[in-house]
Amino acid sequence: VSFADPVAVRHALGIISDLARMDPYSVAIALGIFSVFLVIFHPAY
Known part of the structure; x- marks a missing residue:
């Protein structure tokens, strides 16, 4: 789910x-x- 797509976010929620x-x-x-996976695989790390 891309957080840039509000329809997809609404559907996922x-x-x-x-x-x-x-x-x-x-x-x-x-x-x-x-x-936890978001923190581990965040591009800034």
Whole structure:
């Protein structure tokens, strides 16, 4: 998902929201892991 594409971001957030209603713990873990990957693979490092 490119953050420059607002429609794609809105769609992705909608999917995450639907999943969070079904299993909030799993979504929290997945977002935490995703944020770690963003830090590790950030181009500035």
